[in-house]
Amino acid sequence: MNKEEFRKNQPVAYRVLSHALKSNSLSHAYLLSGAQGAPLSQCALLLAQSVLCENPDEDGLACQKCTSCQQVERQEHPDFFKIGRDSLMAQKPLRRKDIEAYWKNGGTLELPEIKFENYTIKKDQIARLQDFFSKSSSSEKGRRVYILEDYDRATVQASNSLLKFLEEPPEDVIGILTSHHLSNILDTIQSRTQIISLRPAGRKIRQEQILELIDDEKGAALLADHGFDQQDTARILRENRLFEMQEVAEKFLEMKGAHKAIYYLQHEIFPFKNKEFNRMDFQLFLYWISFLSFERKDLSLKKKLDTQTTCLKILDQLKTPADAALLLDRFCFYMHEIF
Numbered sequence: 144m145n146k147e148e149f150r151k152n153q154p155v156a157y158r159v160l161s162h163a164l165k166s167n168s169l170s171h172a173y174l175l176s177g178a179q180g181a182p183l184s185q186c187a188l189l190l191a192q193s194v195l196c197e198n199p200d201e202d203g204l205a206c207q208k209c210t211s212c213q214q215v216e217r218q219e220h221p222d223f224f225k226i227g228r229d230s231l232m233a234q235k236p237l238r239r240k241d242i243e244a245y246w247k248n249g250g251t252l253e254l255p256e257i258k259f260e261n262y263t264i265k266k267d268q269i270a271r272l273q274d275f276f277s278k279s280s281s282s283e284k285g286r287r288v289y290i291l292e293d294y295d296r297a298t299v300q301a302s303n304s305l306l307k308f309l310e311e312p313p314e315d316v317i318g319i320l321t322s323h324h325l326s327n328i329l330d331t332i333q334s335r336t337q338i339i340s341l342r343p344a345g346r347k348i349r350q351e352q353i354l355e356l357i358d359d360e361k362g363a364a365l366l367a368d369h370g371f372d373q374q375d376t377a378r379i380l381r382e383n384r385l386f387e388m389q390e391v392a393e394k395f396l397e398m399k400g401a402h403k404a405i406y407y408l409q410h411e412i413f414p415f416k417n418k419e420f421n422r423m424d425f426q427l428f429l430y431w432i433s434f435l436s437f438e439r440k441d442l443s444l445k446k447k448l449d450t451q452t453t454c455l456k457i458l459d460q461l462k463t464p465a466d467a468a469l470l471l472d473r474f475c476f477y478m479h480e481i482f
């Protein structure tokens with residue numbers, strides 16, 4: 144994570160950690176917490192780098208350039224231990240054409256979230272951590288760091304082992320736990336850590352994270368615009384026709400609200416007799432209409448703005464239990480008026 148982003152987006156956490164780093168008064172364990180979308184892993188890594196950095200800046204934060212910083216990033220630093228889920232992450236972003244093929248032909252979609260469901264921190268992993276820190280530090284500074292990501296995924300046995308470790312931590316060992324679900328972490332663990340809360344990431348960061356998952360700039364921008372993060376995206380890819388909705392929206396705009404466009408939507412795309420109709424697909428369709436209409440050169444600014452307003456209105460009504468078929472009719476009616 145970029146330090147400047149951290150300073151700007153997480154001012155409180157920045158101040159607290161900067162002070163501790165500069166004054167050499169770090170806690171022996173931190174618990175970074177925040178709602179879904181808060182950049183916990185990125186901050187944990189930056190903190191680990193800062194603790195071990197050979198050349199920290201005036202605020203005590205990592206230079207992110209020295210050998211030590213790079214080793215932490217690659218998880219090769221001899222004084223750094225991490226249990227996390229990034230090893231479970233898909234190595235490369237999913238290709239758009241694979242996602243489209245999945246929706247067309249079925250089969251499987253290799254999503255990190257599916258693997259994530261199996262992620263737990265087990266007792267033997269904590270035992271390995273204890274073993275790792277039973278040896279002495281390799282550097283002169285003597286500090287060592289570990290990260291335990293998504294600690295709410297730890298088993299009770301793992302937590303019991305970790306508790307003993309937290310009660311009598313080896314000298315100069317600093318722990319960084321992260322969790323989006325603080326209430327799922329034992330009070331005894333919480334009380335032995337310093338809790339730092341982080342705010343959900345800004346749009347730009349979420350977009351970058353989504354791009355790690357799919358290789359489609361527009362799709363990532365669209366989802367980030369509407370507040371979705373990487374995990375939401377994984378769910379959407381599995382349950383919704385993200386790219387098909389893009390094509391439908393493009394076609395609809397191409398037809399400029401003509402009656403055949405309305406027919407196309409009502410009969411081809413959203414066949415409401417079919418119980419499978421998915422409100423989220425409809426929602427995605429409206430996002431795309433709003434997004435794509437702004438790119439079109441054949442629409443006046445007024446038409447673009449009116450289209451946007453219409454989409455917002457319908458999206459708002461979609462949150463109520465209102466009948467989706469009725470809302471689609473309404474959408475078509477408004478769009479016909481605009482064009």
Ligand SMILES: [Zn+2]
Pocket residue numbers: 195196197198199205206207208209210211212
């Ligand atoms: Zn450094």
